[in-house]
Amino acid sequence: MATQHPNALTRALAELPGPLPAFGVIHIAIPHTSRFTVVGNHLAQHAELSLVAIGIGVHIQSLPVGSLVGIKALTARFAEGEMRIAAALRELEAHGYLRRAHVRLANGRMATRTVFCNQPGALERAGRVVVAPKVPPAVPEEAPAVPEEPPAPPPAPEPDPVPESHPPVRVPPRTAPKPPRRPLPQPRELTPELRRTASAILADLRSHAKELVLSEDDIEELIPGVAAWLEREVRPDAIRHALTADLPKPPKYPAKIVRHRLTVLLPPPLPGAEELAPAAHRPLVIPLQNCDGCDRAFRSREPGRCRGCRDLAAAA
Known part of the structure; x- marks a missing residue:
């Protein structure tokens, strides 16, 4: 049998200061320089979370902003089934690590944003939502005292590491200023006939949707x-259908709904006969160009030299 030589683990254990404990885990702390995530002991050693919930919480915290963390995505990544992963997500949500924020998109629809907070307690005190955690100074967090295990030795001081992740993205608070409202479409010329017809269409909306009762000021x-x-x-x-179809129940502000639909659903002008004509029937017009050699005009899609100058150049 070949003689066994001390390996790297044996040498690392021999370099630890102080006597080693007779039982329990022994920490060998090697500082990370890339691809790491700072996780608080309040999550890693949570007294009420299950091991599956802690593992999923650490995994979500290590992902970059924009990663999919739904039940389907996590089930495809891990061996646990949908029921265990769903229960773990509910645990994280109950303890404040996982939150769902409702935001309004640019098209006016509401969407649900999944937000993971690395410090729920600090979130409540600060009153803001931090999507990506900020990297704290590289100072090891002290573990709770355990009788049979000494604390791990602190790593050697070095510059604060920068994890390979996106910078912190903050969700704007509810008091943030809203983007300016798009202006109401305006005609090129508001003739008396257009005014009369438009006023009649707006006043008649309540005959087709009883919720859309507009005042005289709203119509004007x-x-x-x-x-x-x-x-x-x-x-x-067609205008009436666009303004009355699929109304929310109940519409709180009829005039705002009509204004929004008139603005965002405005169709483009009808194309002319030339735009609708088949391409094969359109005459092919090649523009005139000035020759770079003799300055005479010739037809070509690109600027350059005429055929005579090209022939002379080829002959030379």
Whole structure:
């Protein structure tokens, strides 16, 4: 049998200061320089979370912003089933690590954002949501005292490490200023006929949707928006359908709903006959270019030299 030589683990244990404990885990702390995540002991040693919940919490905290952390994505990544992963996510949500924030998108719809907080207690005190945790100074957190195990020796001091992750992204608070509202469409010329037809369409909306009862001031303000639709040759019944279909139940602000739909659903102008003509029937027009050699005009899609100058150059 070959003689066994001391390996790296044996040498590392021999270099630890003080006597080694007779039982229990022994820590060999080697500082990380890349690909690491700072995890608090309040999560890693949580007294009420299950081991699956702690593991999933550490995994989510190590992912970059924008990663999928739903039940389907985690089930595809780990061997645990959907029921165990769903229960673990509920545990993290109950203890404040996992949160779901409702935000409004640019198109006006509401969406649910999944937010993971690395320090739920600090979140409540600060009153803000931090999506990506900020890297604290490289000072080891003291573990709770255990009778049979001495604390791990602190690592050698070195510059603060920078993890390979995206910078902190902060969700704006509810008091943040909202983006400016898009202006109501305006016609090129608000003629008396357009004004009369637009006013009639707005006043008649309550006949097709009883929720859309507009005041005279609302109608006067919204007339230019409907006139812009009419100017683009949209039929009154098509305008009525766009303003009354799939209304929220109940609509709290009818005038705001009408204004929003007139603005975001405005169709483009109808194309002319030339745009609708088949490409094969359109005459092919090649622009004139000035020759770079003799300055004479010739037809070509790209600037350059005429055929005569090219032939002379080829002959030379």
